[in-house]
Amino acid sequence: SQQGEEDPQALSIQEGENATMNCSYKTSINNLQWYRQNSGRGLVHLILIRSNEREKHSGRLRVTLDTSKKSSSLLITASRAADTASYFCATDAREGGSYIPTFGRGTSLIVHP
């Protein structure tokens, strides 16, 4: 079963607008990660936020984490056409002797030039 679930499934915006994606998860976590995937390619790690952090910034990215609600959001400010991709959240699920990132189904973002 999916640990993280992104919302919305699809998002279409104009260049320059902000894009917000949300992720909900089910169990306690050590950290939550966001990844980007361009069509048919591998995933690119964007940002990791630890369970004791509430907000983190990286360039035009802002991630928040609310462990009481088991949710996270990814904000991309001043979006560009190059931001068009699928975005996934991943939480670490305890499996055997280590933590394995478990991914949601992703949010497909289209940024129109």
Add this chain to the structure above:
Amino acid sequence: KAGVTQTPRYLIKTRGQQVTLSCSPISGHRSVSWYQQTPGQGLQFLFEYFSETQRNKGNFPGRFSGRQFSNSRSEMNVSTLELGDSALYLCASKDGLYGYTFGSGTRLTVV
């Protein structure tokens, strides 16, 4: 620093055949994980190897297997291919506690 390298990029196989995919992690990374990505199921964890030992395994049938060599390179094998095995297979390596670095994947099509 070279990234994670997966070969081949594309593969077409016939039902019943077997296939071997290769993954070379970032130099110094000892953990290699494999994922299957399909439109219907999303990203599903297959297995993780660390220092040549399988540390974790996802919920896949025994037709899916893997191994890791002393240089950390990893292979995964799928025997008796089924149409439903058509997917993008992603390999990821990591060190320490930070995010995984993914390869570009191998697109497997079973016909």
